[in-house]
Amino acid sequence: MRVLMFGWEFPPHISGGLGTACYGLTKGIAHIPDLDVIFVVPKAFGDEDQSTMQLVGANKVPIKHRKLNVSQFSKTLDYIEVSSKLVPYVDPDEFWKLQSYEVSTMHKFVQTDESGLVQFTGTYGPNLLKEIADYAIIANLIAQDHEFDIIHAHDWLTYPAGIAAKEATGKPLVVHVHATDFDRSGGSVNPTVYEIEKRGMEAADKVITVSNLTRNIVIEKYGIPEDKVVTVYNAVEPNHNEIPVPFQKKVGEKIVTFLGRITMQKGPEYFIEVANAVLKRVDNVRFVMAGSGDMMEKMIRRAASLNITDKFHFTGFLKGDDVFHMLRMSDLYVMPSVSEPFGISPLEAMQSSVPVLISNQSGVAEILTYAIKTNFWDIEAMADAIHGIVSYPALSKMFIKHGKEEVDSLKWENSARKVKLVYDSVLP
Amino acid sequence: MRNICFYFQVHQPFRFRRYRFFDIGQDHYYYDDYTNESVLDKVKTKCYLPTNELLLKLLKKYKGKFKIAFSISGVALDQFRLYAPEVIESFKELVDTGDVELLAETYSHSLVALKDEKEFKRQVKQHAQTVKELFGYKPKVFRNTELIYSDEIGQMVKTLGYEGMLTEGAKHILGWKSPNFLYCNAIDPKLKVLLKNFVLSDDIAFRFGNKGWCEWPLTTQKYVDWLAQLDKKEEIINLFMDYETFGEHQWKETGIFEFLEDLPEKVIKHKKLQFVTPSEAIEKLQPVSSVHVPHPISWADEERDLTAWLGNEMQKEAFDKLYSLLPKINQCEDEKLLKDWQYLQVSDHFYYMSTKFFSDGEVHAYFNPYETPYEAFINYMNVLSDFTLRLNAAIPESNIEQELANLSRIIEKKDKKIKQLEKQLKSTTNKI
Structure with missing residues (x-):
């Protein structure tokens, strides 16, 4: 069985949870015999070698097709990169800003997105929608050029591509919901995004959601019939390289960490209020908010006004190993997300032997037993x-003892098997 | 003649309220009165009162032939006194028939037997005294919390003057042996040991209402046949269970009350069966052998061990922290503190912290006020932290202060003595 998959970049150029999940799942699928993937990703071409690329379509969009030999893969992967400026986690407003930012700093907006230092302008940019549409046209062409049995599209930006491929070939379509705009926006949904999401889910033969939390949103808010929506939980890559703690922290002092984008979805303001409540009564503890995002300034001001900045620290955006160092220093990882479709990061914390406190409003709470769970609003x-x-x-x-075992038992291979069952159910 | 020995356990813990760390040092009231009262009220209406009424009817009807035993924890008695004194009255009526035996246990329904002999003995004595005050009854046979037993615990119980003790007929200690005989303690053979027949007990306690069970529905005739069918030589069948089996674990609708109502007649009419109380069994029967239990056993879960209460790190830490307070408790005379001390030891608190429910849920979840074992642990430790602060304040740390406290206590005692003697002196001089 061959799958035409519209996904997102592979490491090391990874932009958050979506890329990680796509990579993990593809890797899991590689373990399943008789299942091959043609992996299509949008990628804005920069300074890299373009000699292996071919130009496709009316717009003469460059396409790079190569056989990718990913480490730990048992087989090679058909990997198609499409020149497109699509990046995950943006809405049209944000994208417009990204675009204008890109002009001044040459092709760096993947990082810009993750650093989240993007400001909303309120101006509506049509460019994102054009990119999505272009991507769909190329998808249509790719679909005609390749042999496959099923189409799999990851998150809303690629749904139109999935639909186009389906229209071109009549093959069944599976859309994979890693997040909905209800999660990203905290309720004030962008109607255009909602429309694209809904159309994708409706056109799909089956919808995969990353948790029951998301499944319910898909059923209730998008009106998708229950029997069409299947939950397949994410997993986590085994963490082989143990990085030693870079420096010893003050004896007896505990570090409680928030690590992620500082956006409304992640509930940073609850973390600050909790820190304030704890610091009033407990001496030997420090709080760290690592990451960046559109709410960072507001958070800094709030912490300052609560007079806790001597014990409450902001690190800004952390890259690469710094993330692991931060985790290894921590005595507790807190994810007070307001609406988290899944949330891989607590699993990574548990891999690093850090206990986690997560909100009930996260999909990952559905599968973890060795974690403390509370409601995100319940400061007490x-x-x-x-x-x-x-x-x-x-x-x-x-938590340290059993948490690692628990996380190690979550394997992408198992998720991939469940995805395979979904494929089987839509194939004639 | 084969003996049938029924014993029912009556216990209700005082559940803690949601006690946040903000409360430590600020608020010293730990209990969730609403939950405690409403759970007790529910169990009272569904189980205690109707079952007591039925048993009273049966005991009167089959005077001298139908016999049962109860063990009522001190904590449960406290709750009855507080919320439902009529339950105590109805138990009194049962005891007054003369065919009901009351067993001894630790007042707090605690696990102290695993930790401290002196405190254990104190709690047993306190329970016996309360039973005597309320029911005018002196227990002769002992049952430990959750039927926890080991050779050493048995020996400890013997030194308190009890002649028999109840425990689980756990497979791993019996091996090929049958629980249906009287056994004795391995260290002190004078202590007789009654072993629960868990198959026949659980047929009533756990499986009775289960429609998926191949023996459902369980009729009294079928059950009595099972009792009679066993090997001829087997002398006693010990049916030990929670009293809440009747009407609460097994709802009225399962027909459990009809079963209970009909069973005595079927047993009494059977030529080879008769009811006994635990103390009668110990008197009548000869122990066939000693039973070796080097590691403590209990009546819980498949493993019949302590892991439901002391299985994980949280439970062990809470348990150790609790009993690390003993030296100070021994000096403490503050009644309020001692009362809280009793309720802190109730085994249920540790049960709530069990992570075993991740695999076998339902029994552990029963009446559990917490959503997760972590919440249970954090809440308990918060309460314990506050209790420790209060205890430290009441029992000063430094030697000089301690000595002062000791001395003033001695002076107090001597003062009392002097007053007593003065009184005596006065009365004798008056007489003269």
Whole structure:
């Protein structure tokens, strides 16, 4: 069985959870015999070698087709890169800003997106929608040029591409919902994005969601019939390289960490309120907010006005190893997300032997037992849990001991098997 | 003649309220009165009162032939006194028939037997005293919390003057042996040991209402046949279960009350069966052998061990922290602190922290006020932290202060003595 997959970049150029999930799933699929993937990614070509590329379509869009030999893969992967400025986690407003930013700094907006220092202008940019449409046209062409049995599209930006491929070939379409605009926007949904998402889900033969939380949103908010929506949980890549702690922290002092984009979706303001509640009563603890995002300034001002900045620290955006260093230093990882379709990062924390506190409003809460779960708005409960972890050593001892085992049992291979079942169910 | 020995456990813990760390040092009230009262009220209406009424009817009807035993924890008695005194009255009526035996246990329904002999003995004595005050009854046979037993615990119980003890007929200690005989303690053979027949007990306690069970529906005739069918030589069948089996674990609708109502007649009419109480069994029967239990056993889960209470790191830490307070508790005379101390030890608190439910849920989830074991642990430790602060304040740390406290206590005692003697002196001089 061959799958035409519209996904997102592979490491090392990874932009957040979506790329990680696509990569993991593809890797998992590689373990399944008789299942091959043609992997199509949007990629803005920069300074790299373009000699292997071919130009496709009316717009003469450059396409790079290569056989990718990814490490730890048992087989090579058909990897098609399409010159497109699509990046995950943007809405039309943001994209417009990205575009204008790109003009001044030459092809660097993938990082810009992750750093999140993008400001909303309120101006509506049509460019993103044009990119999506262009991408769909190329998808149509690629679909005609290749042999495959099924189409798999990851998140809303590629849904139109998936639909186009389906129209070109009549092959069944599976769309994979990693997030909906309800999660990203905190309720104030962008109607254009909603429309694209809804059309994709409706055109699909099956919809895969990353958690039951997301499944419910898809059923309730997008009106997709229940039996068409299947939950397949994400997993996590085994973490082989153990990085030693770079420096010893002050003896007896505990570090509680928030690590992620500082956006409304991630609930950073709850983390600050919790920190404030804990710091009033507990001495030997420090809070760190690592990452960046559109709410960062507001958060800094809030922390300052609460007078806790002596014990509450901002690191800004962390790259590469710094993320692991930060995790290894932490005694507790907190993810107070308001709406998190899945949330791979707590799993990475658990891999690094860090106990986690996650909100019930995250998909990952559905599969973890060795984690503390509270509601994101319940400051008291969260504060109490943090105090518990910091003050009663048995708790973190236990999480460290069993958490790693639990995470190690979550394998992409198993997720891939479930995806395979979904494929089987839509094939004639 | 084969003996049938029924024993029912009656226990309700005082559940803690949601006690946040903000409350530590600020608020010293730990209990969730609403939950405690409403759970008790529910169980009272569904189980205690109707079952007591039925049993009273049966005991009167089959005077001298139908016999049962109860163990009621001190904590449960406290709750009855507080929320439902009529339950105590109805138990009194049962005891007054003369065919009901009351067993001894630890007042706090605690796991202290695993930790400290002195405190264990104190709690057993306290329970016995309360039973005596309320029911005018002196227990002769002992049952430990959750039927926890080991050779050493048995020996400890014997030194308190009890002649028999109840525990689980766990497969791994019995091996090829049958639980349906009387056994004795391996260290002190004078202590008789009654072993629960868990198959026949659980047929009633767990499986009775289960429609997926191949033996469903369980009729009294079928059950009595099972009791009679066993090997001729087997002398006693110990049917030990939670009293809440009737009407609460097994709802009224399962027909459990009809079963209970009909069973005595079927047993009494059977030529080879008769009811006994635990103390009668110990008197009548000869122990066939000693039973070796080097590591403690209990009546819980498949493993019949302690892992439901002391299985994970959280439980062990909470348990150790709790009993690390003992030296100070021994000096403490503050009634409020001692009351909280009793309720802190209740085994249920540790049960709520169990992570075993990840695999076998339902029994552990029963009446559990917490959503996760972590919440249970954090809440308990918060309460314990506050309790520790209060205890430290009441029992000063430094030697000089301690000595002062000791001395003033001695002075107090001597003062009392002097007053007593003065009184005596006065009365004798008056007489003269």
